Amino acid sequence: MTEIKNVIFVGLGGVGKRLAEPLCQYLLYNSPKTLVTLIDGDTYEPQNAERQMFSELGNKAEVTAQELKLLFPKLAIEAKPKFLTEDNVFVFVPEGSFVFCCVDNHASRKLLSDHCGELEEAVLISGGNDFDDGNVQVYIRHRGKDVTDPLTHLHKEIAEPKDRNPAELTCEERAAAGTPQLIFSNLKVASEMANAFYVVTERGVAYNELYFDIKTGAQRPVMRRKEVK
């Protein structure tokens, strides 16, 4: 298995929370010295219970870190109760990180993609869903070069996001930005992000984007660019 120093979860909502537990279980037995960092400035609120499981109300990163430490006491887990911004991304996402981008806005996806694009070594796995379909993107940097395309490549909605970083929004604006989601779509994205992690660390790169549609059962992996930049 590829040596993994840092695994970072950005966003502990419907996807990130579902993904964190099996990833920690996997890391405990396959890469037990990995530092797991959970980043989220948002809080669990009663209305989140429809799609998300949490033991108490409070900051999502801190509550999830507490829960995971109970389940995996031998794993190093830390919480950063902040939204990822231009001011802290350099501190929170260091060289050599495996990053799971589980956010609900394209502005944060662009921020992470741009930042990873400046690192020598990084793996960024980003997932997102609409109501009953979604996608997973895999952006790999190795020796200062793109092995796969950044999240912004051919995705204008990420390259030129119309939404804003949640750190720039009020609580009311964040609540208003929420749209109906299906728990099964969240589960599918989380599962495919975990699969992408396994593929990257154990098998090599097989695709840089994967689409799915729950309604039709269709799924398609894509490797768009054959040449390495």
Next chain:
Amino acid sequence: MTNTTTESIFLPQGQTLEHMPIKVSCGPTEHEFEMPIGITVESVATNPYYREIVGFKGNETSVVNGQPVARDYVLSPGDRVEMMKEAGEKA
């Protein structure tokens, strides 16, 4: 007597209608179609049959063989056309 076959209506005199395999995808869906030689990306993007089968809107970014192309790009046999589906926003 005038030749009134379908081919003579759309093709220059003496030219026969030939087709080529083209794969068209959008998001998780991909289909292979037999398309007339000389067809452009614009003709694919605005064709309601392809739109219905593959499930695209027609205003997506057009990508051929992994590279973005202009709408007047003329397709070649074996080309893979992708109408870029936007990334899922929520999580």
